[in-house]
Amino acid sequence: MNNDDLNTLQKIMIEGKREFLEKGFKDASLRNIVKGAGVTTGAFYGYYPDKKALFEALVLPVVNGLREIFLLAQEEFDRLPKADKKENVYDYTSDEVKKFVAYIYDHFDEFKLLISCAEGTAFSDFVHNLVEIEVEYTLKFVESTGNDAMASGRATPELLHIISSAFFSAVFEVVKHDMSKEAADTYIDSLKQFFTAGWQRILNP
Template identity: 25%
Template sequence: MQTKKEEIQQAIFKSAENEFLEKGFEKASLRQIVKKAGTSLGNFYNYYENKEALFVSIVEGAYIGMMQLVNNHNQWEGNDVLLDLTDVAVWRRELRRLILPIVPAITTPFVILIEGSQGTQFAHAKEDLLAMMEEHFMEHIEEFNPKYPNPQMAKVMAEQLIFGLVMIVKNHKDDEMRQQLIIEEILFFAIGIMGILKTS
């Protein structure tokens, strides 16, 4: 019986993930979610209080993971080593080691969080993340080149990084390829930013 309940809950979760990804929270239909999960609306309430509680269960882990990533990136073991590296192959290897623990947070729930959270307690998530990323880029500008002439690029870079991650997740379902592209994008931004700051 317990296994059956877990299967039903997982079916609801997966169905909701697809519905929220396609339509966002506000336009998502709870009736469609339970129908595609092969259960009833009445049974749904045995697992979740309401549609928003279901939404929270899907995106909360992604939100926490992304906030931790931005807040703690300077504390990663080996972070200082990256700053001294000039070999791109070594950068790629070290970067992979550093970000692998957070890659699981950059999945479908991350896209839902960024694109489909209007009407929920996470409606501010995209703006929060963009603001934190902009601040992160500004910290690097101030640390490595305070005289950099275009600090406004920090906001542009933050938006482009988040947009790129969303596109990778939406367009690539294979976990290995997705992981590789996420690492490549972060590598692209990291090397590009450091290169610009060191030469400007």
């Protein structure tokens, strides 16, 4: 791809992001995107078959990046010795949440697209994938540490799914409300305290 192609592609992506952020995917106009980018519709189709493909190009890298960060953290914790898992679970989780939120703020516009503008795309429920990973590794933690939360009935797979969904939904409120990073850090600290207290009640009553 030569410099002219790269320049054209960059213009299309910049205008696409602006249009999607302003109107959401469903109401975004391809005509406005190409007009704002100063290119023809034919030129647009040389890069993307439709606006859905453009939206995907804008958000898929950060979706994959966040999933990779999250999954790596889960896998690393899962490999720890049982005693370390028991002792460090809350501190480890707190540190990983900080990394998670930092990544969101490094790519805030893209997460704004995902959280507030993705209706009508395959990404409208991207949080569900994170929830599934969280539930899978929470069950592994319970089993590997010999915790009786599941056996006693204090927890069920359904409850774990609901708690995880609630947590991720709460985290992404920082995006919905356009919080500054400073405000978000304070909010997330309070959120972690709230959910940690709940997990302690379930895992160590």
